[in-house]
Amino acid sequence: MLFRFSAFALIAATFFSGAVFAQPGRAAADLIIVGGTVITMDKGRRVIEDGAVAVKGEKIVAVGTRAEVAAKYRSRQTVNAAGKLVIPGLINTHTHIPMTLFRGIADDMDLQEWLTKFIFPAEAKNVDEAFVRAGTRLGLAEMVRGGTTTYCDMYYYEDAIAEETKKAGVRAVLGETVIDFPAPDNKTFDAGLAYTEKFIKRWQGDPLIVPAIAPHAPYTVSEDNLTQARAMSDRLKAPLVIHLAEANTETEFIQQKHQGMRPIEFMEKIAFFNDRTIAAHVIQANPAELDVLKKYNVGIAHNPQSNMKLAAGVAPVPLMLQKDLAVGLGTDGAASNNDLSLWEEMDTAAKLHKLQLSDPKVLSAQQAFEMATIRGARALHMGDMIGSIEEGKRADIVLVDIDGMHQLPMFNVYSHLVYATKASDVNTVIVNGRILMQNRRLLTLDESVIKKDANAYRRKIIDSLKN
Numbered sequence: 522m523l524f525r526f527s528a529f530a531l532i533a534a535t536f537f538s539g540a541v542f543a544q545p546g547r548a549a550a551d552l553i554i555v556g557g558t559v560i561t562m563d564k565g566r567r568v569i570e571d572g573a574v575a576v577k578g579e580k581i582v583a584v585g586t587r588a589e590v591a592a593k594y595r596s597r598q599t600v601n602a603a604g605k606l607v608i609p610g611l612i613n614t615h616t617h618i619p620m621t622l623f624r625g626i627a628d629d630m631d632l633q634e635w636l637t638k639f640i641f642p643a644e645a646k647n648v649d650e651a652f653v654r655a656g657t658r659l660g661l662a663e664m665v666r667g668g669t670t671t672y673c674d675m676y677y678y679e680d681a682i683a684e685e686t687k688k689a690g691v692r693a694v695l696g697e698t699v700i701d702f703p704a705p706d707n708k709t710f711d712a713g714l715a716y717t718e719k720f721i722k723r724w725q726g727d728p729l730i731v732p733a734i735a736p737h738a739p740y741t742v743s744e745d746n747l748t749q750a751r752a753m754s755d756r757l758k759a760p761l762v763i764h765l766a767e768a769n770t771e772t773e774f775i776q777q778k779h780q781g782m783r784p785i786e787f788m789e790k791i792a793f794f795n796d797r798t799i800a801a802h803v804i805q806a807n808p809a810e811l812d813v814l815k816k817y818n819v820g821i822a823h824n825p826q827s828n829m830k831l832a833a834g835v836a837p838v839p840l841m842l843q844k845d846l847a848v849g850l851g852t853d854g855a856a857s858n859n860d861l862s863l864w865e866e867m868d869t870a871a872k873l874h875k876l877q878l879s880d881p882k883v884l885s886a887q888q889a890f891e892m893a894t895i896r897g898a899r900a901l902h903m904g905d906m907i908g909s910i911e912e913g914k915r916a917d918i919v920l921v922d923i924d925g926m927h928q929l930p931m932f933n934v935y936s937h938l939v940y941a942t943k944a945s946d947v948n949t950v951i952v953n954g955r956i957l958m959q960n961r962r963l964l965t966l967d968e969s970v971i972k973k974d975a976n977a978y979r980r981k982i983i984d985s986l987k988n
Contacts, residue, residue, distance in 0.1 A: 547592070547593060547594055547595040548577075548582075548593060548594050548595070549577075549594070549595060549596065550575040550576060550577050550582060550583075550594040550595065550596040551576055551577055551578060551596060551598065551954060552575075552576040552596055552598045552599070552600065552916075552951075552954060552956075553573060553574070553575045553576070553590065553594060553596040553598070553599045553600075554573060554574040554576075554599070554600045554602050554607055554918065554920070554951075555573050555587055555590075555599050555600070555601055555602060555603075556571060556572070556573070556587060556601060556602045556603035556604075556605075557571075557572060557602030557603060557604065557605040557606060557607045557920065558570055558571075558572060558605075558606050558607065558934065559572030559573075559574060559584065559607040559910060560606060560607065560608045560609070560890075560910070560934060560938075561584060561609075561909055561910045561911065562608075562609050562890075562891065562894045562895045562908065562909040562910065563584075563909050563910070563911045566887075568934060569584070569585065569586060570586075571586055571587050572584070572585065572586055572587065572590075572602075572607060573585060573586065573587045573589070573590035573591065574590070574607060574910060574916075574918060575590050575593070575594040575596065576916040576918075576951075576954045577954075578954055579728060579915055579916060579953040579954045580913060580914065580915060580916060580954070581910060581911060581912055581913065581914050581915070581916050581918075582594065582912060583912060584910055584911060584912060600920070600949060600951075600956070600959075602920050602949075604922075604923070604924060605920045605921055605922055605923060605948060606920070606921040606923055606934065606937075606938070607910070607918060607919075607920055607921075608668075608894070608910075608918070608919050608920075608921060608938070609894045609895070609907070609908055609909050609910050609917060609918065609919070610668065610669070610670025610671060610692075610894075610907065610917035610918060610919050610950070610951075610952060611667070611668045611669045611670065611671075611863045611893050611894065611897075611919065612669070612670070612671045612672070612849055612850075612863075612893060612894060612897035612898055612900075612901065612907065612908060613664065613669045613671070613672040613673065613850070613851055613852055613861065613863055613897075614672075614673050614799070614801075614820070614821075614822035614823075614849035614850060614851040614897050614900050614901060615673055615675075615801040615802075615822035615824055615851025615852070615853055616660070616672050616673065616674045616675075616851065616852060616853065616854060616861065617674065617675060617676045617853070617854030617856075618656065618657050618660035618661070618672065618674050618676065618682060618854075618861075619648070619652060619653040619655075619656030619657050619660070619676055619677075619678075619682065620656065620676070620854035620855050620856045621656045621659040621660040621663065621854075621855040621861070621975070622647075622652065622655065622656040622659065622975060622978045622979075622982065623640065623643060623854070623855065623856035623982070624855040624856060624859045624860075625856075625859055626639060626640075626643060626856055626982065627639035627640065627643075627856070628830070628859075630831075631831065631832065632767070632768050632770065632831045632833055633768075633770050635831060635857065640856060642986070643982065643985070643986060644677075644705060645705070646985040646986070647978075647981065647982055647985055648677060648678075648705035649678075649705060650678045650681050650706075652978065653676070653677065653678040653681050653682060654681050654682075654684075654685055655971075655974040655975065655978060656975075656978075657681070657682045657685040657686065658685055658689070658966060658971050658974070659971050659974070659975050660855070660861055661685065661686060661689045661691055661966060662963060662966045662968060662971050663860070663861045663862075664691070664861050665689070665691065665950050665957050665958050665963060665965075665966065666944060666945075666947060666958065666961075666963070667861065667862050667863065667864065667944030667947055668863070668864075668919040668921065668944065668947040668950060669691075669861065669863055670691065670692055670907075670917040670918075670919065670950060670951075670952045671691070671692040671693060671694075671897075671898075671901070671903070671907055671917065672691070672692075672693050672694075673693070673694040673695075673696070673762065673799060673822065673851070673901055674693060674694070674695050674696060675696040675697075675698050675733075675735035675737075675762050675801075676698055677697070677698055677704050677705045677706040677707075678705070678706045679695050679696065679697040679698075679720055679732075680697075680716075680719075680720050680723070682695055683695050683720070683724055683727075683730045683732070686729065686730060687727070687729055687730055688965070689957070689965045689966050690729070690952050690953065690955050690957045690965045691729065691952055691957070692729045692730075692907065692915070692917060692952055692953065693729065693730055693731070694731040694733055694760055694762070694799070694901050694903075695724075695730060695731070695732055695733060696732075696733035696734060696735025696760065696762035696799075697713070697716060697717040697720050697721075697732075697733070697734060697735060698713075698735045698736075698737050699713035699714060699717060699734065699735065699736050699737070699742065699746070699750060700713070700736070700737040700741050700742060701741055701742055701743055701746060702741070710742075710746050710749075714749060714750075714753065717734050717753065718753065718757070720732055721733070721734065721753075721757050721759045722757070725757070725759070728953060729952075729953060731760060731901075731903075732759060733754075733759050733760035733761065733762050733799075734750050734753050734754055734757075734759055734760075734761060734762070735761075735762040735763065736750040736761075736763050737763070737764060738763060738764040738765070738767070738771065739763075739765065739771065739774075739775055739784050739787065739788060740770075740771050740774045740775065744779075744791055747788075747791060747793055748791060748792075748793070751792065751793050751795065754795060754797055754798075755795060758797070759797065760797045760798075760799055760901075760902065761793075761795060761797050761798045761799070762798075762799045762801070763798070763799075763800055763801070764800075764801045764802055765784060765785065765788065765800040765801065765802065765803055766783070766784040766785055766800075766802065766803050766804055766805035766806050766810075767801070767802035767803075767804055767805070767828075767833055768802075768804065768805070768831075768833045768834065769805065769834070771784055771805065772784060772805045775787050783805065783807075783810065784805060785803075785805075785806055785810040785813055785814065786810065786813075789813050789817075794813075794814070794817035794819055795817065796817060796818045796902070797902055798817065798819045798820065799819070799820040799821075799822065799900065799901060799902070800814070800819050800820065800821055800822070801821075801822040801824065801851060801853075802822070802823075802824055802828065802833070802836065803821045803822075803823070803836055803841075804828060804833055804834040804835065804836045805834065806836070806837055807837075808837075808840060811837065811840060811841060811844055811846060812844070814846060815844055815845075815846050818847065818902075819846075819847075820847045820848075820849070820899065820900035820901055820902055821836075821841060821846055821847065821848040821849070821900055822848075822849055822850070822851040822900060823836050823838050823841075823848055823849065823850055823851065823870060823892065824850075824851045824852065824853040824858075824866075825850075825866060825869045825870045825873050826852070826853075826858050826865060826866060826869050827851075827852065827853035827854075827857045827858050829869070829873065830857060830858065831857055835873065835874070835877050838870065838874055838884065839874050839878060839883050839884055842884070842888060847896060847899035847900045847902075847904075848892060848896060848900055849892050849893070849896055849897025849898070849899070849900035849901065850863055850866045850867060850870060850889075850892045850893050850897060851866070852866060862943075862944045863893050864942055864943055864944050865944075866893070867886075867889040867890060867892070867893050867938070867939045868889075868939055868940055870884060870889050870892065871884050871885070871886060871888075871889040871939055871940075885935070886933070886935040886936045886938070886939040886940060887935040889939045890935050890938055890939055894908050894909065895908035895909045896908070915952075915953055915954075916951055916952075916953060916954040917951065917952050917953065918950075918951045919947060919949070919950050919951070920947075920948045920949040920950075921938070921942060921946050921947055921948060922946045922947075922948045923937065923942075923946070925943075925946055927941055927943070928941050928942065928946070947961075948960060948961060
């Protein structure tokens, strides 16, 4: 009799461990993250100890303590976050994702030499749709492993990038690059515009992909063509992505060509800016020009490591923050960085501006983390959807291990995240309610195939540059 009771108890315990949340009176969720410290990045910047997050479909439906969420929601699927930090997914506001395959191809030179003598020739000889797909998969795997859930890209064959990104389950603003000289996918600007219109119409309304038009820069796209790009953005209600004010050489070029005007001044004169514009770098910007960008609600992508490596200059980010501009962090392409880690960008951004202004209080750890999350979401004009862990927002959530030797002990969570945490500390990644990586294992990308393809392209690229 004792055996029969014990067997029944075992069966009951096994059943109810899976259905423990099925009690009456609680709403059904698809996933509940239980335990851990939830860094919400909401308006009150709540930090919830022993917290929980409930997800239904693609959205967050509850955020609070474990007890508060358990009282309202039940779910058959849970993720145990005990001993971890639960943070919003990181947002990379500027990439050229297929350029992971050019990682380290040309280092330690100025921007124009790097572009004209190495990058443009290498692209002309190597970039096709297969290259773009392989490089995109490599970049996606790297970013997911590092906790990046959304990125903003501008490159070629962006339709293929969208397909690979969608398959991987990552969120992205993807801008097809249009430029005045022949590009790998379109040999004329008009052909680029036609491609871009089809691309935008195909992907608009997708739950993960936001299609955009991306005129390369004021120094590579004529005034008439910049105006055409802006018109397409207006007509199709699509984001407008561009490199802007990124170096002295650009400023000198625009001043010589346009009666002494500086890049931002010139772009305002031709009515380029709209409230969907995303500008990368913005190094050459004075206070009055920052006011112009704020007037049009231009999102800004700050790329500290790439800017430092190319000695392009230091963007006036502390002033941008004082003016409450929408400025996020970007890695740029892996050919000029050379990785896609937002953890390194956070750390570098905080330290770079302290050094440049000789003020250790400038750009705090919390501000750096904001730039990688909620302010980065604002920069992409997606602040109402992502960037914080709040009810109603998309379930883009990352779990971070905090028990590494380099992380102990922890006193301030923002300092811990910005100055101590590395990409390798990311444990689990969820985008739009779907788990893309769990316990460091990629679930939507084949790591072994990605590595094999990347190494095959290395030999091809080396051979192409010999000719």
